[in-house]
Amino acid sequence: MIRFVRHVARQAAVLAALAAAVVAVPVAAADPVSVGASQPATATTLMADARRAVQAGRLTAPAGDNAFEYYVAIRRIDATHAGAGEGIVDLYPMVADAAGAALERGNYAEAARLLALIESGVPDSYLAPRLRQRLEAAGVRVPMATAVAMAPR
Numbered sequence: 001m002i003r004f005v006r007h008v009a010r011q012a013a014v015l016a017a018l019a020a021a022v023v024a025v026p027v028a029a030a031d032p033v034s035v036g037a038s039q040p041a042t043a044t045t046l047m048a049d050a051r052r053a054v055q056a057g058r059l060t061a062p063a064g065d066n067a068f069e070y071y072v073a074i075r076r077i078d079a080t081h082a083g084a085g086e087g088i089v090d091l092y093p094m095v096a097d098a099a100g101a102a103l104e105r106g107n108y109a110e111a112a113r114l115l116a117l118i119e120s121g122v123p124d125s126y127l128a129p130r131l132r133q134r135l136e137a138a139g140v141r142v143p144m145a146t147a148v149a150m151a152p153r
Helices: 002-024 043-055 067-077 082-105 108-121 128-137
Strands: none
Touching: 043 067, 043 082, 067 082, 067 108, 082 108, 082 128, 108 128
């Protein structure tokens, strides 16, 4: 019971620090994600996509159509978007867990994709350097993430 309480307290502290970092770190502007062939995506459209992805359980996968990527794309359009910041904070532990699980399974491509998501969404992540180190130890070279590509619809 004491170990569980300590674990919960540590997780709460990590999430509080992460929330402060996500709110404080401006996300560099990038080209807007395209919703259709000719329309640039808006934060409102992407937020609706993110909500649908969450409802469908697409939190970290498939690549290009998951809630975390939509939240990161929103932050590129509007660095102060509260809903996107909250979504990133809420899903960050799941993305980190999925990356660790992909590493354990030997699915290095998926682990590298998730590492890129973490670095794009949470630039000050304390886990990213450890994940990168584990991938490199496995012989996988992963370039530093600067943008998350969204799959065309």
